[in-house]
Amino acid sequence: MINIGPLSFPDNSVWAAPMAGISDKACRIINKEFGCALVFTEMVNDKGLLYGQQRTLALLNLEGEKGPVAVQIFGREPEQLGQAALIAENNGAALIDINCGCPTPKIVKNGAGAALMLEPRRCREIFRTVVKAVKIPVTVKMRSGWSEENSDKCVEIAGAAEQEGVAAVIIHPRSREQFFAGKADWEKVKAVKQRVSIPVIGNGDIDSGETARFRLETSGCDGIMIGRAYLGNPFIFQEINGFLQNNEKIAPAPWTKRLETAAKHLKLACLFKGEEVAVKEMRKHISWYCKGMPGAAKKRVEINKAQTQAQMLECLHSAFV
Numbered sequence: 531m532i533n534i535g536p537l538s539f540p541d542n543s544v545w546a547a548p549m550a551g552i553s554d555k556a557c558r559i560i561n562k563e564f565g566c567a568l569v570f571t572e573m574v575n576d577k578g579l580l581y582g583q584q585r586t587l588a589l590l591n592l593e594g595e596k597g598p599v600a601v602q603i604f605g606r607e608p609e610q611l612g613q614a615a616l617i618a619e620n621n622g623a624a625l626i627d628i629n630c631g632c633p634t635p636k637i638v639k640n641g642a643g644a645a646l647m648l649e650p651r652r653c654r655e656i657f658r659t660v661v662k663a664v665k666i667p668v669t670v671k672m673r674s675g676w677s678e679e680n681s682d683k684c685v686e687i688a689g690a691a692e693q694e695g696v697a698a699v700i701i702h703p704r705s706r707e708q709f710f711a712g713k714a715d716w717e718k719v720k721a722v723k724q725r726v727s728i729p730v731i732g733n734g735d736i737d738s739g740e741t742a743r744f745r746l747e748t749s750g751c752d753g754i755m756i757g758r759a760y761l762g763n764p765f766i767f768q769e770i771n772g773f774l775q776n777n778e779k780i781a782p783a784p785w786t787k788r789l790e791t792a793a794k795h796l797k798l799a800c801l802f803k804g805e806e807v808a809v810k811e812m813r814k815h816i817s818w819y820c821k822g823m824p825g826a827a828k829k830r831v832e833i834n835k836a837q838t839q840a841q842m843l844e845c846l847h848s849a850f851v
């Protein structure tokens with residue numbers, strides 16, 4: 531079992547990564563439906579929560595979701611992060627995850643996200659303050675380091691996290707400078723696992739049951755997290771679970787199932803965000819769902835023209851025939 535405070539997950543659990551602009555309520559519900567053990571919100575700005583900004587608070591709407599939802603927060607001031615964590619806890623978060631991995635210039639220029647990998651002392655203070663601020667467990671998601679030269683920083687910072695009462699760490703073993711280029715260096719996940727006794731979740735480039743098993747076995751990590759491979763493909767969770775648990779190779783979901791799931795995703799998004807916003811945001815999701823489908827390029831053009839839920843659903847239905 532992977533024990534994270536009062537929460538427990540089976541060994542080799544598969545989690546869905548936090549993804550800004552993607553892992554919203556509709557996406558989380560769909561991912562859960564296909565068997566991922568834990569879902570995360572998009573990263574949430576600590577200051578936005580403290581100032582009561584409606585757009586930021588909307589990210590904390592977890593109402594009606596089955597099972598635990600982790601809220602990921604980002605910032606750099608320990609006290610503010612602690613207060614933001616408390617707001618998230620009061621909104622129903624099952625755990626708080628601290629973002630030490632976001633590479634985007636807008637975030638790191640303010641010293642947050644992956645920039646924290648350059649400041650182990652500040653990290654320690656953040657971990658201590660956030661752990662004290664809430665009763666629910668706290669996890670930290672981090673990159674390996676800032677640059678190639680300090681890409682062992684994750685080992686030191688994970689050690690500090692454990693000492694300060696953090697319940698688990700999630701390692702995406704690329705440096706900030708790598709962004710998403712090159713390969714994730716899973717030796718770093720192994721090094722963190724050897725250093726700490728809290729659960730270690732590995733993340734980076736997993737896209738099949740085979741890669742999941744290989745990474746679990748070779749790094750020794752307790753569970754894995756999937757990001758890009760779930761885009762338009764929530765079926766990946768059942769595929770990986772089937773492979774890890776029963777050695778069963780589940781056939782890829784047929785197109786009818788993919789389109790049906792895309793339609794459900796669209797309906798949920800419209801329900802939670804309103805039709806106008808949801809239709810725009812769903813264009814990217816639907817084009818991911820249709821990736822590789824015969825006639826996908828033409829379909830994409832049609833979908834991008836759709837202005838209403840009904841038009842988008844019509845596009846999806848007409849793809850069946």
Ligand SMILES: Cc1cc2nc3c(=O)[nH]c(=O)nc-3n(C[C@H](O)[C@H](O)[C@H](O)COP(=O)(O)O)c2cc1C
Nearest residue numbers: 547548549550572573671702734735736756757758
């Ligand atoms: C579009 C996009 C948005 C992301 N947003 C977040 C985020 O909000 N918080 C976070 O910790 N990581 C974020 N990530 C990183 C992913 O959570 C994950 O660590 C990374 O994609 C590596 O995993 P993968 O190879 O399975 O995709 C994002 C990645 C992408 C591509």
